[in-house]
Amino acid sequence: MDNDIAPDRLAEQVRDWLAENWRGVDDREWREKVVLAGWAAPTFPENAYGLGLSKSLAQVVGAEFTAVGAPRACQDLGPGVVDGWVRMIGLVVALHGLPALREQFVRDLLVGDADGGLALYSEPNAGSDLAGLQTRAVLDGDHWIVNGQKVWSSGPLDSTWGALLARTDEDVPKHQGISFFIVDLQQPGVEVRPIKQITGDSEFNEVFLTDVRVPVENVVGEINDGWAILQVALGAEREWLGEYLESIGRTEETAGDHRSALAPIADGAADLVRAARRAGRADDSAIRQTIVQLHTWRLVHEWTTERLSSASDSAQSQVAAAALGKLASSRILHSVGRFKAQMLGPEAMLYGPENRTGDDVNREMMNAFTNSVGGGTDQIQRNIISERLLGMPRAHTPDRGVPFRDIRKGTTQRNISG
Amino acid sequence: MVSVFTEEHESLRSSLRAFFANRSPESEVRRLMATDEGYDRDVWRQIASELGLQGLIVPEEHGGSGYTWVELGVVLEEMGRALFCAPYFSTVVLATSCLLESGDTAAQKEYLEGIASGDVVGALAFVEASGRWDEAGIEMAATADGDSYRLTGEKLFVLDGHVADLVVVAARTGSSVSLFTVDKGAPGLTTRLTETLDQTRKVAVVTFENTPARLLGVEGAGWTTLSKVLDLAVVALAAEQVGGAQAALDMAVEYSKIRIQFGQPIGAFQALKHMLADVMLEVESARSAMHVGLAAASGHEGAELSAVAPLVKAYCSDAFELASHQNIQVHGGMGFTWEVPAHLYFKRAKSMAVFLGDSTQHRERLAGHLGL
Numbered sequence: 001m002d003n004d005i006a007p008d009r010l011a012e013q014v015r016d017w018l019a020e021n022w023r024g025v026d027d028r029e030w031r032e033k034v035v036l037a038g039w040a041a042p043t044f045p046e047n048a049y050g051l052g053l054s055k056s057l058a059q060v061v062g063a064e065f066t067a068v069g070a071p072r073a074c075q076d077l078g079p080g081v082v083d084g085w086v087r088m089i090g091l092v093v094a095l096h097g098l099p100a101l102r103e104q105f106v107r108d109l110l111v112g113d114a115d116g117g118l119a120l121y122s123e124p125n126a127g128s129d130l131a132g133l134q135t136r137a138v139l140d141g142d143h144w145i146v147n148g149q150k151v152w153s154s155g156p157l158d159s160t161w162g163a164l165l166a167r168t169d170e171d172v173p174k175h176q177g178i179s180f181f182i183v184d185l186q187q188p189g190v191e192v193r194p195i196k197q198i199t200g201d202s203e204f205n206e207v208f209l210t211d212v213r214v215p216v217e218n219v220v221g222e223i224n225d226g227w228a229i230l231q232v233a234l235g236a237e238r239e240w241l242g243e244y245l246e247s248i249g250r251t252e253e254t255a256g257d258h259r260s261a262l263a264p265i266a267d268g269a270a271d272l273v274r275a276a277r278r279a280g281r282a283d284d285s286a287i288r289q290t291i292v293q294l295h296t297w298r299l300v301h302e303w304t305t306e307r308l309s310s311a312s313d314s315a316q317s318q319v320a321a322a323a324l325g326k327l328a329s330s331r332i333l334h335s336v337g338r339f340k341a342q343m344l345g346p347e348a349m350l351y352g353p354e355n356r357t358g359d360d361v362n363r364e365m366m367n368a369f370t371n372s373v374g375g376g377t378d379q380i381q382r383n384i385i386s387e388r389l390l391g392m393p394r395a396h397t398p399d400r401g402v403p404f405r406d407i408r409k410g411t412t413q414r415n416i417s418g
Numbered sequence: 419m420v421s422v423f424t425e426e427h428e429s430l431r432s433s434l435r436a437f438f439a440n441r442s443p444e445s446e447v448r449r450l451m452a453t454d455e456g457y458d459r460d461v462w463r464q465i466a467s468e469l470g471l472q473g474l475i476v477p478e479e480h481g482g483s484g485y486t487w488v489e490l491g492v493v494l495e496e497m498g499r500a501l502f503c504a505p506y507f508s509t510v511v512l513a514t515s516c517l518l519e520s521g522d523t524a525a526q527k528e529y530l531e532g533i534a535s536g537d538v539v540g541a542l543a544f545v546e547a548s549g550r551w552d553e554a555g556i557e558m559a560a561t562a563d564g565d566s567y568r569l570t571g572e573k574l575f576v577l578d579g580h581v582a583d584l585v586v587v588a589a590r591t592g593s594s595v596s597l598f599t600v601d602k603g604a605p606g607l608t609t610r611l612t613e614t615l616d617q618t619r620k621v622a623v624v625t626f627e628n629t630p631a632r633l634l635g636v637e638g639a640g641w642t643t644l645s646k647v648l649d650l651a652v653v654a655l656a657a658e659q660v661g662g663a664q665a666a667l668d669m670a671v672e673y674s675k676i677r678i679q680f681g682q683p684i685g686a687f688q689a690l691k692h693m694l695a696d697v698m699l700e701v702e703s704a705r706s707a708m709h710v711g712l713a714a715a716s717g718h719e720g721a722e723l724s725a726v727a728p729l730v731k732a733y734c735s736d737a738f739e740l741a742s743h744q745n746i747q748v749h750g751g752m753g754f755t756w757e758v759p760a761h762l763y764f765k766r767a768k769s770m771a772v773f774l775g776d777s778t779q780h781r782e783r784l785a786g787h788l789g790l
Contacts, residue, residue: 386691
C-alpha cells in the first residue's frame with residue numbers, strides 16, 4: 001500500500017472492509033482474514049503479511065478496528081505480551097527471513113498458532129558478554145545441527161519455537177561468527193527445564209539443545225550476521241517493553257495508584273511510612289532520614305526519566321534515560337527491600353504461604369536482583385554510561401580482534417535446574 | 419512537565435557561558451578570591467548594564483526585567499559552573515527576595531532600582547551564634563525608637579556583608595520576628611571579614627550597636643517572609659550547585675582521558691568509569707530536582723515550594739559534595755594541590771552543603787511533609 005495515501009481514504013477502506021468482513025466473532029476464520037488482508041501487521045513489508053505502512057498510518061487502521069470492537073489488528077504496534085513476540089521476532093523474520101520461513105512463521109505468529117516462544121540468547125557462560133556464546137550450529141546437508149545450553153528463557157515449557165543465537169564460525173572474532181535462527185522446539189534433543197529462583201518461584205527456563213536440527217531456510221539474515229539481527233530484535237524489545245510497562249502503569253492509574261510528575265511531593269511514600277508506623281519507629285530520626293532518602297530517590301528517578309525521555313528524541317538521550325534509569329531503579333528496589341525487611345523485625349526471618357507478610361517483603365527484597373542483574377547488570381549500565389555518555393575510553397579487552405577459537409572461555413554447560 | 423528550560427533558555431545559557439569564560443576564567447577567580455572585597459566592580463557593573471543580571475527578577479516598574487526563577491536558575495547554574503566571584507547570590511537571591519516578599523512597596527521603590535542598576539549590593543543578616551537557620555535561632559532584639567527601631571547584637575555568616583550597601587536584618591520585636599533594613603554607614607554598624615574555607619565566597623560578621631533600622635514589611639511578619647525567602651534561596655542555591663557539580667564531573671572525565679598509568683588512560687579502568695557513572699547519575703538526578711525546584715519557585719502549577727525546597731536542597735548539596743570529592747580522587751595527588759582547581763569546587767560544595775541548613779536538617783523538614 002502507498003504511504004502517500006490520505007489517512008481519511010485509508011480509514012474509509014478499513015471501514016468498508018470491516019463492514020464486509022467483521023461478524024463479531026474472533027474465530028480462526030476471522031484471524032486468517034485479518035492477516036491475509038494485511039491489517040494484522042500493517043507496518044510489515046507486503047511480502048510478509050503487511051502493507052508497508054508507516055506507524056502513523058497503521059494507527060489509523062488500528063483506530064478503525066477499535067471503533068467497531070474488532071480484534072487482531074496492528075499486532076506490530078501493540079503493547080501486549082503476545083504483541084511483544086510479533087514486534088521482536090516477527091519483525092526480524094519479516095524483514096530478514098527467507099521466503100519459506102517468512103510465509104509460514106510470520107503467518108503462524110499473527111494468526112496465533114505460535115503464540116508462545118522462547119528467546120534462546122543467554123548461556124551459563126555468556127551473560128554480560130553475550131557475544132561469547134558457545135552454542136554451536138554445524139551445517140549438515142540442508143540442516144544445521146545445534147548443540148549447547150541456553151538460560152533465562154521466559155515462556156511456557158511446551159513452547160513451539162525459539163529464537164536462537166548460535167556460533168557458526170569459530171575462526172573469526174566473537175561478534176562476527178554468530179547466526180540467528182528460528183528453531184522448532186517440538187523435536188527430540190530439546191529439553192526445557194524450569195529454573196528454581198532464589199525466591200522459590202520459577203519464571204525462567206534453561207534449555208538443553210542436543211543435536212537439534214534446524215532447516216537452512218530458518219536462518220534469519222545472513223550466516224554470521226546474527227549479532228546485527230539481534231540488535232534489531234533488542235531495539236524492538238526495548239521499545240515494546242517501555243510501552244508494555246506504560247500500559248501496566250495506565251491500568252494502575254485507573255486504580256488510583258499512579259502519580260503524575262508534579263503530584264504532591266508526599267504521594268507515593270505511603271508504603272514506607274506505613275512500614276515505619278507498623279514497627280512503631282516513625283519517630284526514630286534515623287528511620288525518618290532513611291524514609292525521606294528512599295522517597296527522594298523514587299521522586300528524582302521519575303523526574304529524570306520524564307525529563308530525559310521528553311527532552312529530545314535523540315538516541316543519546318534515550319540511552320541516557322535507559323541506563324541511568326536502570327541504575328537508579330536498582331538502588332531504589334534494593335534499598336526499599338532492605339528497609340521493609342528491617343521494619344518487619346524478626347518476622348522478616350519467615351517465609352512461605354503461612355507467613356504472608358514475611359513472604360511478601362522477602363520476595364520483594366530478593367526480586368530487586370532481577371533489576372540489578374537482569375537485562376544488563378548494573379555494572380554493564382555503568383560501562384554504557386561512562387563510555388557512551390561520558391565518552392570515557394573503552395576498557396582493554398583481551399578478546400578484541402581475536403578468533404573466537406583462540407580466546408579464553410569458561411566451561412560450556414552448567415545444570416542449574418537440578 | 420519536569421523540564422523547565424526552553425530553547426531560549428539554552429541560548430541564554432550559551433551566551434552566559436561565553437561571557438563567564440571570558441570575564442571570569444580561573445585566573446580571575448584566583449585573583450579575586452585573594453582580595454578582601456572578593457569581586458571586580460567593573461565586571462559587576464558590566465553584568466548589570468550589558469546583561470541586566472541583577473535586575474532579572476526585579477519587576478519592570480522598578481527598573482528590572484521581571485523574569486522568573488527559571489531564568490534566574492540558568493544564570494546561577496552558569497555562575498556556579500564558573501565559580502563567578504561576585505555578591506550576586508546575596509544581592510539578587512537573598513536581599514532582593516526579602517524586598518519582594520515583604521510586600522513593602524516603599525522599600526521596594528527605594529532599593530530595587532539601585533539593585534537592578536548594579537549600584538546597590540545587598541546582604542541578609544540572619545544567623546547568630548547558635549548557627550541555626552530557623553526561627554528559633556533569631557534572638558537579637560529590635561527596640562522601638564519612635565517611628566524607627568534600634569538594633570544591637572551580632573549576626574554571623576553574612577554572605578558579602580562586608581561590601582553590602584543594604585543589609586536586611588532579622589530580629590525580634592517582642593516574641594515574633596520582624597525584618598529590617600540598615601544602610602551602609604549607619605551608626606554602630608561594623609563588619610568584619612571572616613577567613614573562609616571557600617575563598618570565592620566572602621562571609622562577614624556584622625555587628626550592630628544601637629544601630630538605627632527601618633522596619634521592612636509588617637511588624638511580626640518577618641518569619642513568614644523569611645521562610646519563603648529561604649525556600650526560594652535553597653532552590654537558587656541548587657542551580658549553582660548543579661552548575662558546580664557538572665563542572666567537577668566534566669573535569670574528572672577530561673582528566674581520566676589524558677592521565678596515562680599502566681600503559682593506558684586511567685579512564686579505561688572500570689574502577690573510575692563506574693565511579694563517574696555513579697556521579698553522573700547523582701548530577702542528572704540533582705538537575706531534575708533543580709528543574710522541579712525552579713518550577714515551584716516560579717509558581718508553576720502543582721509544585722508546592724515549601725515541600726519541594728528541602729528535597730532540592732538536600733539532594734543538590736549531596737550531589738555537589740560527591741561530584742567535587744570524586745573529582746579530587748580521580749586527580750590523585752594533583753587533586754590535593756592548590757594548583758589544580760579541583761579544590762575550589764570541593765570547598766564551594768562543602769561550604770554550601772551547610773549554608774542554609776544541611777541535608778539531614780532538610781530531610782527532617784521533608785519528613786514532616788510526608789506525614790511523619
